[in-house]
Amino acid sequence: MNKNTPPSAEAQNEAMSIARATQKPGQTKEQTKLIAQGIAKGIAQYKKQQKERNRKADKAKKQAKKEKTKLEQQTNTHTNVQEAAPKAEATAPKLPWALLIASWVGFITAWTMTR
Numbered sequence: 001m002n003k004n005t006p007p008s009a010e011a012q013n014e015a016m017s018i019a020r021a022t023q024k025p026g027q028t029k030e031q032t033k034l035i036a037q038g039i040a041k042g043i044a045q046y047k048k049q050q051k052e053r054n055r056k057a058d059k060a061k062k063q064a065k066k067e068k069t070k071l072e073q074q075t076n077t078h079t080n081v082q083e084a085a086p087k088a089e090a091t092a093p094k095l096p097w098a099l100l101i102a103s104w105v106g107f108i109t110a111w112t113m114t115r
């Protein structure tokens with residue numbers, strides 16, 4: 001809150017009731033009013049601190065969520081790369097064998113045709 005902004009009416013009423021409850025015998029109305037103003041400022045400052053604390057907590061939650069999401073995406077990308085590699089390795093050994101068998105079939109077919 002700015003220095004020029006007065007505390008809310010609710011805070012002023014609450015402050016006045018607290019000041020009256022703690023009023024000493026012989027205390028003037030002016031003194032009670034000053035005490036109430038001090039209490040109202042304290043209440044306003046407390047509320048301001050709580051709002052700021054909540055804002056910081058929300059920012060921290062958002063940042064943690066963002067980091068978690070980023071980490072999950074990196075993990076998923078890393079996992080997808082790892083999954084793709086075994087598939088390529090699994091098909092790679094089959095290809096040479098298939099070519100070898102095809103060439104032998106071709107040689108045998110060609111040899112039997114020429115005889």
